[in-house]
Amino acid sequence: MEPIVETKNLRVEFRAQNSGQARKVAVKDLNLSIRAGEVFGFLGPNGAGKTTTMNVLLGFVNATSGAAFLFGVDVREPIARQRIGYLPELTYYYKFLTAEELLRFYARIFGIPRAEADRRIEQLLKLVELDSARKRPIKTYSKGMQQRVGLAQALINNPDLLILDEPTSGLDPLGRMKVREIIQRLKNEGKTVFFSSHELGEVETVCDRVAIINQGELKVEGRVADLVEKHQANLEKIFLNIIGYQPQLSS
Amino acid sequence: MNTVLALTGVVIKEMYRRKDFYVLFVLTAVITLLMGSVSFFHDTRIVRYVKEIALLLIWVSALVIAVGTTARQIPAERENRTIFPLLAKPVTRAQVILGKFAGCWLACGLALIVFYLFFGVVSGSREHSWPLLNYFQAFWLQWVMLGIVVAFVLLGSVFFSAPSSNATISFVVVLGILLLGRYLNQVALQQPEPLRSIVYGLYFLIPHLEWYDVRDLIVYDQGLVGWLDCGLATLYAAVYAALLLFGAWLVFRRKALNL
Amino acid sequence: MKKLGPYLILLLLLAACFSLATILQPRASGWSKRAQSDNVLKILFGDGRRLFANHFFVQADVSFHSGYYPSIFDQARAPKDTRHLTAKEGEPAAEEHERQMNFLGPPRDWIERFGRHFIITDHTHLAGNNEREILPWLKLSAELDPQKIETYTVAAYWLRDLGKVKEAEAFLREGLLNNPDSPEILFELGRLYYENYHDPARARNVWDLGLRRWSEQEAAGKNPDLFPLEQIAVNLSRLEEQEGNFARAIQLLEIAKRASPNPEALQKQIDELKQKLDTRALPASPGSR
Numbered sequence: 146m147e148p149i150v151e152t153k154n155l156r157v158e159f160r161a162q163n164s165g166q167a168r169k170v171a172v173k174d175l176n177l178s179i180r181a182g183e184v185f186g187f188l189g190p191n192g193a194g195k196t197t198t199m200n201v202l203l204g205f206v207n208a209t210s211g212a213a214f215l216f217g218v219d220v221r222e223p224i225a226r227q228r229i230g231y232l233p234e235l236t237y238y239y240k241f242l243t244a245e246e247l248l249r250f251y252a253r254i255f256g257i258p259r260a261e262a263d264r265r266i267e268q269l270l271k272l273v274e275l276d277s278a279r280k281r282p283i284k285t286y287s288k289g290m291q292q293r294v295g296l297a298q299a300l301i302n303n304p305d306l307l308i309l310d311e312p313t314s315g316l317d318p319l320g321r322m323k324v325r326e327i328i329q330r331l332k333n334e335g336k337t338v339f340f341s342s343h344e345l346g347e348v349e350t351v352c353d354r355v356a357i358i359n360q361g362e363l364k365v366e367g368r369v370a371d372l373v374e375k376h377q378a379n380l381e382k383i384f385l386n387i388i389g390y391q392p393q394l395s396s
Numbered sequence: 397m398n399t400v401l402a403l404t405g406v407v408i409k410e411m412y413r414r415k416d417f418y419v420l421f422v423l424t425a426v427i428t429l430l431m432g433s434v435s436f437f438h439d440t441r442i443v444r445y446v447k448e449i450a451l452l453l454i455w456v457s458a459l460v461i462a463v464g465t466t467a468r469q470i471p472a473e474r475e476n477r478t479i480f481p482l483l484a485k486p487v488t489r490a491q492v493i494l495g496k497f498a499g500c501w502l503a504c505g506l507a508l509i510v511f512y513l514f515f516g517v518v519s520g521s522r523e524h525s526w527p528l529l530n531y532f533q534a535f536w537l538q539w540v541m542l543g544i545v546v547a548f549v550l551l552g553s554v555f556f557s558a559p560s561s562n563a564t565i566s567f568v569v570v571l572g573i574l575l576l577g578r579y580l581n582q583v584a585l586q587q588p589e590p591l592r593s594i595v596y597g598l599y600f601l602i603p604h605l606e607w608y609d610v611r612d613l614i615v616y617d618q619g620l621v622g623w624l625d626c627g628l629a630t631l632y633a634a635v636y637a638a639l640l641l642f643g644a645w646l647v648f649r650r651k652a653l654n655l
Numbered sequence: 656m657k658k659l660g661p662y663l664i665l666l667l668l669l670a671a672c673f674s675l676a677t678i679l680q681p682r683a684s685g686w687s688k689r690a691q692s693d694n695v696l697k698i699l700f701g702d703g704r705r706l707f708a709n710h711f712f713v714q715a716d717v718s719f720h721s722g723y724y725p726s727i728f729d730q731a732r733a734p735k736d737t738r739h740l741t742a743k744e745g746e747p748a749a750e751e752h753e754r755q756m757n758f759l760g761p762p763r764d765w766i767e768r769f770g771r772h773f774i775i776t777d778h779t780h781l782a783g784n785n786e787r788e789i790l791p792w793l794k795l796s797a798e799l800d801p802q803k804i805e806t807y808t809v810a811a812y813w814l815r816d817l818g819k820v821k822e823a824e825a826f827l828r829e830g831l832l833n834n835p836d837s838p839e840i841l842f843e844l845g846r847l848y849y850e851n852y853h854d855p856a857r858a859r860n861v862w863d864l865g866l867r868r869w870s871e872q873e874a875a876g877k878n879p880d881l882f883p884l885e886q887i888a889v890n891l892s893r894l895e896e897q898e899g900n901f902a903r904a905i906q907l908l909e910i911a912k913r914a915s916p917n918p919e920a921l922q923k924q925i926d927e928l929k930q931k932l933d934t935r936a937l938p939a940s941p942g943s944r
Binding site for chain 2: 722728766770772773774775788790826
């Protein structure tokens with residue numbers, strides 16, 4: 146079966162900030178393959194290349210070489226994004242719109258008929274518990290509420306692939322639990338979830354497979370259970386080992 | 397098309413939810429009514445100065461709305477990071493450019509309708525006549541001109557990340573063309589070569605926005621502009637706007653947007 | 656004490672400000688005329704108001720021509736004056752004006768040719784009481800620059816033409832208040848009394864005053880414009896002639912001759928008056944009793 150997300154020797158280089166330096170390689174020959182129905186965790190320290198990889202998958206940035214595909218379609222084609230939902234880490238939406246207007250706007254972009262859009266908006270606002278605030282402009286929302294609006298807009302087109310960038314960042318424990326529940330529910334529905342996170346405990350709980358990237362290179366990839374068994378350590382220790390962290394010994 | 401229309405709707409919503417339009421309209425209305433209430437030498441039949449002031453204010457306000465609204469569209473999307481969830485949908489960059497253009501241009505059109513309605517009421521109350529076709533022509537030509545302005549500012553917004561820089565430069569260029577565009581050929585002829593060729597080249601290159609300023613025809617109760625001339629001017633504006641939008645798309649499609 | 660500290664400092668500062676104000680106030684009155692003005696526009700614009708005043712005066716001219724007006728580039732090639740605003744058809748000023756307003760010429764290229772469909776290209780003047788449309792601009796110009804004499808004279812001319820004699824008089828008196836030595840305004844005022852109020856006595860008084868003011872300016876070395884001298888002298892001489900004061904009329908025409916671009920015509924009138932004077936001086940013939 147064709148992978149839902151696939152990268153082939155993906156390489157992304159940027160011009161260096163200082164003219165004296167060579168070009169900066171953000172992603173080096175990355176080969177990833179994510180199958181349908183998986184919950185896939187994409188891990189790495191800050192500056193590892195996770196965000197750059199996501200930028201390429203979402204079409205924000207062009208790859209220097211190599212290729213990336215969503216549902217077998219080159220990511221440079223807008224149609225590749227017809228069946229995906231995306232939740233950015235920093236959730237900013239049009240502040241002058243209400244939650245309902247925002248969802249209707251995105252529904253229209255997906256070409257969802259009006260009646261169907263109304264039904265989904267109703268459902269999603271209840272799911273993310275924003276029903277009572279649906280008519281208020283987003284600028285009056287708290288951070289948590291904005292995060293929930295983000296989740297709702299990511300689900301408006303009933304996506305087959307959900308790309309989440311730090312989905313629980315800034316959320317309280319209750320909020321995090323709700324996100325985990327949603328991810329689990331989507332998995333049960335056969336959807337694919339691809340997310341990056343620093344919350345390794347959460348990743349260990351939710352993900353089927355993980356990939357750890359460091360300095361633009363894929364260091365390890367596999368099922369969480371398999372990795373834990375192989376390295377005889379939890380995911381956090383495996384992560385720290387891979388990135389070369391040496392704990393300071395107390396005197 | 398749906399995507400473009402959806403983006404258009406968002407831009408229009410933004411315009412009428414911001415204060416800019418209302419402030420400008422109130423300012424225009426207050427100044428016009430104030431000037432209209434002044435009695436000069438106890439003559440209540442004087443009307444042209446009110447029309448002149450009102451139309452000047454309408455032009456200034458429309459330009460402020462057009463440039464101000466357009467200059468912040470793409471930079472604000474990038475700065476507020478709303479461009480990311482948008483482009484993560486099946487939306488092309490061309491659709492973003494078109495949607496923003498259509499939204500800003502239609503928003504200008506709506507604002508102009510309100511302004512011209514007000515103008516019609518004020519001038520009609522003094523003149524007791526409503527040359528509707530003349531007013532419609534003035535409105536149409538101004539709106540079509542604003543299409544060029546919006547496209548120009550949109551092109552600037554893909555270069556300048558700061559809306560204020562883009563707005564300032566756009567204002568300077570637009571005002572320069574409106575005030576001096578008609579006379580550049582005269583200026584060119586007074587210069588020695590090679591400056592003469594450069595200025596004359598510029599004269600042919602710039603969009604002649606001054607054609608669309610028919611305020612004098614309204615103020616001084618002149619006849620209609622020929623409809624064929626009106627149509628040709630509309631076509632000219634459409635071509636120029638299309639060229640500028642194409643340029644904007646060429647630049648925008650290559651821009652890396654980093655999260 | 657610590658709590659009172661900030662308040663004591665504030666009090667001290669207030670006292671210092673008050674003292675400074677009382678010391679500086681007598682000196683401040685000599686710093687700038689602008690600070691003394693009670694006119695909002697003068698305070699807002701300062702001396703820049705004269706630029707605006709001039710713009711509004713030109714706007715009145717533009718309005719007079721219903722929008723057909725040379726640009727600054729056209730005017731740079733062929734400067735234009737504003738005497739036509741009060742000139743009658745057939746007068747030299749009017750003919751010169753016709754020549755100046757022929758600035759458009761054939762279009763130089765297709766852009767200019769097409770552009771002319773959207774502008775006014777006919778030279779017309781307001782008529783049929785529509786001249787009232789220039790009045791607001793003149794009023795604004797006068798507000799901004801009360802020392803611009805031409806504003807008062809042009810406005811008064813048209814106000815009289817529109818039948819608003821009282822308003823014309825009031826406006827001229829306002830101009831006189833701001834420009835007490837202006838022969839031009841005095842001339843217009845005299846004309847108003849003579850032509851509209853049919854009050855030759857008042858007209859004479861005002862024109863005499865105008866002549867005296869002009870002479871005073873000349874004596875003071877200010878080189879005043881000769882045109883108002885000619886205007887006052889000629890009109891006053893006509894008045895005197897109608898009153899039968901031929902000697903005085905001749906005297907005035909001699910003064911006007913000095914300022915006139917056409918002294919021969921005035922000399923002809925002087926000769927005619929001298930003849931009339933001589934005829935009156937001759938004793939009656941025996942057969943006439």
